[in-house]
Amino acid sequence: MKEKKYTGSPLPFRGSKRYYVKRFRDVLQQVGDVDTIVDLFGGSGLLARVAKDTLPHCRVIYNDFDYYVDRLAKIGETNALLHEIAPLLTNIQRDKKVPPEVKRKALSLILKHQQRSEVDYITLSASLLFSGNWAQSYEQMAKQTMYNRMVHGDYDATNYLNGLEVAHEDYRTLFDAHKDNKRALFVLDPPYLQTEITAYKEDTYWQLKDYLDVLTLIQQTKYVLFTSGKSQILELCQWLNQSYNAGLLKGSIKYEQNSRINNFAAYKDIMIARI
Template identity: 70%
Template structure:
């Protein structure tokens, strides 16, 4: 039996795991849809859920972050974590890793880099305080480590099964499918006014970038994700009132409380027009 994923199989900042149930409910309302285009694919979880819920639809996962590379490297990542685990066996869960142990862990990572790419984001889930991330050896070496070791291997089998994976600018992908009136567009761009440390500096999003995304909503079927901190809904209301716009008009809105870690939370918002 093929596993149905309710979360991304490898750690990913911004994963929509808390929205899976509601997202499935929204997808169940769709009619006359033959293609789902996930413009900001992230971990691919929305694409995976869309394909499982609408198996007869073509689902295109725009993997701009190259999450598929991390998935392909999962066996090596599991092996590295298994080699690290014995070093932490006498350290209580969620407790600080002593300096001498940290040095040994970094030595294992350095040795692994000689053979394979190291998935430091996945390692972060086992070695850094909740909500902290490292994307390189240098970043990991600068952070305080904690014993948050996962107890089982990461299982990524069949996660991309049935999905069409692309790696391109979202505008290029949108333009390729905008003429299809049976297409449903998923839009989950980086959030404004929300922690962006897991994103590369050259992809940092500003208000003008988000406004560019909003221009795609006219005369399309879409599911858009944003946060309460971005105040995008308020901005759209102001544009509509001031300039007679129709942004987000007649769309359904769903609000969910989400957490980055024990100290930071925000409101996740899903907006759907089918």
């Protein structure tokens, strides 16, 4: 049986690179002598999955710092809970607000489920909250207005992790383990500056110095780096290079595209590659 090729993450994840899959794959197909791909900020694992499917001969390491794999392991339970909630929304039009009495019933089902097992609130958010909004707890879900945004069909992660080596390490530790391998390609999708990060496990603010640490690390390596036009990191690198001959992102190629958060908001996604 032919394995499924993923073009998006199997469960919702803020910052998933589904809009960049084609360009990322195109860049990977141009990579020269590489035997190892290290996804340092693995997120949903989509980039690592695409890398393995594109370059199956390579060792691909997915650094799952946010333990996305725990959410994947509970897909069956998440689907079951959504099946319980779905009948409550049958008479509510798509993308319309859920009446208070229906919301109370949905919350009751969620709370009942939470008493038995951990609830994947990020996935529930995609079905019950306005596009781009996220909850990470029952309390956060209860405070927000619900909308009928139920997905059609079950979530499925069959074979998603096949062939990937999953790590749960600080990115610097993983980088140090592979930095001397001249045939390694590093994939980096760190939290964006000026971006809301409350949907991530670690709700600590990603500061400018953290980004500069990353850029300094990769100067002598092959890499594919993702950032956002909001961060203005490219302008900062240009200034540092001109003023202090820093050499940041030297020899790289830049790709840009607009990515949409919802019907009202979009941002510029940037991919920078040196391969």
